[in-house]
Amino acid sequence: MPVVFRHKGFRFLFFSNEGNPREPVHxxxxxxxxxxxxxxxxxxxxxxxxxxxxxxxxxxxxxxxNVNDIERAWDEHFG
Incomplete structure (x- = not known):
């Protein structure tokens, strides 16, 4: 589960195996x-x-x- 960034103790991440077919970017x-x-x-x-x-x-x-950074991380991870 890649952590995209952290903010005030929160981890913002996505799960590599979530959804089949894959869910939209989240x-x-x-x-x-x-x-x-x-x-x-x-x-x-x-x-x-x-x-x-x-x-x-x-x-x-x-x-x-941080939408652009999240989308970039999503695309890099899932290709």
């Missing part, structure tokens, strides 16, 4: 055993395993600021 934000998944187009929560609404809003903003 990113997971993980911290303290809690995971949330975000679609990139548009950036929105796909699922949330326990973050509060304020945290989710902050994560959306961070992801929006």
């Amino acid at each position: 990113i997971h934000a993980v911290k303290d055993g809690i995971d949330a998944k975000f679609w990139l187009h548009p950036v929105c929560v796909a699922y949330n395993d326990g973050f509060d609404a304020k945290t989710l809003r902050e994560l959306v903003q961070v992801i929006e600021s």
Whole structure:
């Protein structure tokens, strides 16, 4: 599971074996055993395993600021 970047203790990553066929580009934000998944187009929560609404809003903003880096990492990893 490649970590694309870190921010305030969150790891932003994707899973190499997630979905068959592969799901559209997305990113997971993980911290303290809690995971949330975000679609990139548009950036929105796909699922949330326990973050509060304020945290989710902050994560959306961070992801929006890093969409190009996330897409580049996705393309490099999955070809």
